[in-house]
Amino acid sequence: MTKFLPLISQLGTRHGSRSFRTCEYKCANQCDHPEPNTSGNEHIQSVMRSAFSRRKVLAIGAAGVGAAGVATLAVNSPAIADQTGRGAGSGSGTFPGFPQRGELTHGVVPPNREDNIVVPRGYEQAVIIGWGDPVLPGAPAFDAFKQSAEAQARQFGYNNDYTMVVPLRDDSKALLVCNHEYTDETLMFPAGKYSAAEIVKIGMAAHGMSVVQIERVGRSGQWRRDKRLSRYNRRITVNTKFEVTGPAAADPRVGKVAYGTFGNCAGGVTPWGTILSGEENFNGYFDVTGTVPAEYVDSFKRYGVPTTVTKTARLWSSVDPRFDLSKTPTEAFRAGWVVEVDPYDPTSTPKKRTMLARLKHEGATTTFTADGRIAVYTGDDERGEYVYKFVSAGKYDPDNRKANFGLLDEGTLYVAKFTGDGAADGLYDGTGQWIPLTSDKKSYIDGMSVADVLINARAAADKVGATRMDRPEDIERNPLTGRVYAAMTNNSNRGGTFPVDEANPLAKSHVRDTLDGPLVEKSGNRNGYILELSEEGDDAGKTGFVWTLFLVCGDPAAQETYFGGFDKSKVSPISCPDNVAFDGSGNLWISTDGNVLGSNDGIFTVPVAGPNRGQVKQFLSVPFAAEACGPLVSDDDKTAFVAVQHPGETDDATFEKPTSTWPHTDKFPRPAIACVWRRDGARVGS
Template identity: 55%
Template sequence: MTSPHPLSCSTGPTARPAPSPASPTALLGLPSRGPHGSRSAMTCAFRCGNACDQPIPNVSGNEEFHTVAERAMARRQVLRGGVAAAAVGVLAFSSAAPAAAGPRHPRPRPGPVARAGAGTWSFTPVPPNRADEVSVPDGFTTDLLIAWGDPVTRDAARFDVRRQSAAAARTQFGYNNDYVGLVPHPRRKDRALLVVNHEYTDEPLMFPSGTHTPQQVLEVAIASHGMSVVEVQRGRLPGQWSVVRPRSARHNRRLHDRTVFEMTGPAAGDARLRTSGDPSGRRVLGTFNNCAGGTTPWGTVLSGEENFNQYFDASGELDPRHAASYARYGITGAGRGWSAVDRRFDLSVEPHEPYRFGWVVEVDPTDPTSRPRKHTMLGRFKHEGANVTIADSGHVVAYMGDDERGDYLYRFTSRSTYDPRPSARARRHNLTLLTEGTLWVARLDGDGPDDGVHDGTGEWIRLADDRRSYVPGMSVAEVLIDTRLAADQVSPTRMDRPEDVEVNPVNGRVYAALTNNSNRGTRNPPDEANPVSSSYVRAALGAPLTRASGNRNGYVLELEPGRGGHTGTTFAWNLMLVCGDPQAPETWFAGFPKQLVSPISCPDNVAFDAVGNLWISTDGNALGSNDGLFRVPVDGSRRGLVEQFLTVPLGAETCGPFIAPDQQSVLVAVQHPGEVDGATFESPASTWPHTHTFPRPGVVVVRRA
């Protein structure tokens, strides 16, 4: 067993270590096949600990988005009328329902560079495929920017897949990159700072058989989580980027399991955040299962800790005082064996350690000596990410999704206002904006079956601010630590896996990816906002459509802030996209003619170009093709025209995406290539990026050839 780190659990009762697995493949006892859409059993096991096989943690009985949409099922019958329905839909939602309309968010106008960039690229959509490559339209090319094992820090060890170690992994680009962001370099205009999350590990694809002991496998896996900050430099051609050699990159940084994070906000120091390794409850080692994120107006990066619950084992009985909280967050004690090398992941030894994860993390990439922070004021749940906008009032607003079947949409509004001045004093002030404010949760309601679209109004319900709780019987700290339990009490709307939630900088509307819910229509009935109780899926490319229960293809939800803008309490909502095969009767593409759109399934992350087009990356395509990236206009005559811009390799998920500031390139993280049932290091399903005989997750830049 490794020696305890100063902030790990170095005191307390001796734990009975979790059984050591005999091989990387035996780590989780993988099922023989994946039951959820096109996801493999490997993805289900390693990404989220088979969350869809577990009971839905939200048993509150609050209204489902599907129930909201059920009140519009009659209107969906109208939509099945084809062209006439499309005409209705085009007219039905041009901005939002007028009942909640109010002042709009300011719309910055793109400059000449933006007009010539990604928003106006003309391309022939990439057809669905199962190729083991990043497929892009004719006239475009891809550059591999960085991949698993590449050096990050100056002292980085040379990557040797047969001699991996935790120490080396903490100096190298980690595994399974998800969020991608570019932050301006503080000194050089020809450089930028690339910030990437490393969400989870897939040991059967990472380790050759017989080269590492079970303990070494666990140590490397833990160290391969976290985040990387890497300096990149512009190339000669438009849209080109390359990694700067670590010895010449002063801002490179690797955040990992031994990086100290500071807790901020009202819950910092609370008794449930204290452990034997950190009696203060204010310092946490590491960040894990980081999914999406966002870049703040003051130049920091926000990262969301998502499926953290799967990392905790139990060597004995669980403390019954934590039973309700553990159950609401899916914490069972059946973890991944991490407690065998670090006792803080043993719930029987450190029952408070799970409360130190599930937060939004803020990292300042421009200061490699700064301590990253976990903001308790933004609540604790399975954060997909957090994305910030500045309201007309100057207050900071962060939108967030809790990526679980049946969980909620959230919003944070700051107490103080943003200071736009380019001064050190202003920056110090802005770095405090996420520590004080108000946390809200969303309730949606349908507006009846007579207007031909899935839409309605909604309201934001206060949970707590930094001084007062609005949930009876719970303190501020309790609301922030057990945000799910607090939200259950105020009757918000249960959603179908709300993931990335972002504000369109051009039209000011909010777009949320609702990835899917395979139980919709069985355990969870449909509603106006979650209308699909059955769907048509393809078993493989070219196979006939077959009917299956559940919302397997997901939605894209569009919110229009009401009176008061982004800090107001009301909004209008519309299902802009009901995803799936265009031939399926339940699909909807904002009224655009269905025969002209690309099939799209399981929206995950969103981004915007400078003219306001929505870019959607997918995760778990249930239509038989590899996952991809899609561009969709959200206004005008082309609103709803879904066009596939790229597909990722076999078994991979499309992550990111990020439109470069000059609009000349799109950055995409290719996550878990080759994560296909039965694949191993020796028998890979993918070898992308084809630099080795095994797959390596990495970040690519797509630009015009």
């Protein structure tokens, strides 16, 4: 039985389902500040502009884990891509040899504002683990009125974002790994119960990551928390010791040791079974009580890090001087990295991999090059920032897991430049180039050392004329076709501060304030895009690519939307794509964050090939005011996982008067991870 909204109004939303409070806690209100990128580089919208004035189509819209003692996952096998995906041109709806199977037959969940996870008929859903559940031995049962930092450091953290499930030898068990991106103390704590210092310390402990053993329920697609608290279980917090690796570790601004990880958004899994987690909006955690060194000011400004007296909403500096840049200015250089964690070894020291660059990482997804090296894609999630790729120097060794542990420390870092073709072909498409910024041994940027490029990757990308994008988020390579899909969530300033171009064409788009309200035209790209890239020979090791806009998101009734050429009368409205994933048939799964069409966020499916290419269908919706994180489809396609983040995070909500109580175990909301499965035991989606 679904539950509807409490009788408290939704107030203060600033971008669809996202509230002012979400913006403050999640990204320090970055949309309220001038864009850090003042380079003047061409924006993706500019790439599209010339075609935008002439074209009508878009305006009218007719994992192999080869680990000793570890089970095996299928992860973006280049062998599969070689057999099924090579040679297809940009914008094509067919792929030579692509298996036309796994048709998406699930029912469509309509737009709604229910305070629950809503799934299609014939499906079930259940919570696996949520905020405060025990993770480590000695963790007390969760009690919102008896919280402590010590307890929280042994319990599941808050606001679970990126989620990955990796196998164990016993196929009835697995390890769930997730990020805890940020906290909302107004929803977490009863008023007057805790001191300011206690709230800060508990909030700090609720950040980081969790590793939790889960178990299958019978032979179904349902999974649940293993209450026996496995030896693999682990909590990583802002105080966990990290080893810093790669060329920037030798630089005094960074050093070889760092403590903690926070602001972790999306991530990825490596072929050797480790988890990558991207530190995203780290700038919102630092205060300034005095002055910062003059030599750091330009770098700080480029990343939105404060340079003048500032007190953030978190006040972490009140209990830890690391977060006062007047006292510890170099601490800002120890954040913004991709971290690597080995879920199979809870005693291992997690790593910060500096060759993957210092950015506001939305994620870090891996694949193979044709010759067996590792490529990692990542987006820098802010308006006007760039898309990056790293290619390792060494090759993956499937027979020696530990031999792969240093692959992410040596190789070449690239940034993307997009060019529109300007042809009157009815498509927004063109070519592109991965421009090298640095290898581990040589910088390609005049006046910048290897460490300079990695620490200030934004400045390096500015210098080579990379293309500014609309909040580049998750980037994934389809393991069956070899094509790469990148989510561009939105940019309300597109057409203003950011001119349109062929890759970012919208100066105006349509939104809906309420579920049944009219479509209203507003400036900018409000609903986002999905870009499709085809690299040379579908080889992730190549530097050239062709691209097309696969989806221009929004309500299908809006003239600017486009769904891969599919009939717009037969698709679900979709707004603000955030993360992407693939099922075993190569279908794309998309989660959304900040829906501006009057309904809750959710997870959507869409074929990328065949006659139904572009047919977006809503698979589930998440509770009121929540963000849908993930998605993740299990290797056997029996389970879809979704991380429900910040349910009920509206500006009028408090612990005592919440606007969501999901998952309805308490009188207040608790972010949690859930699974969805078919009652008949068949594959999800199809």
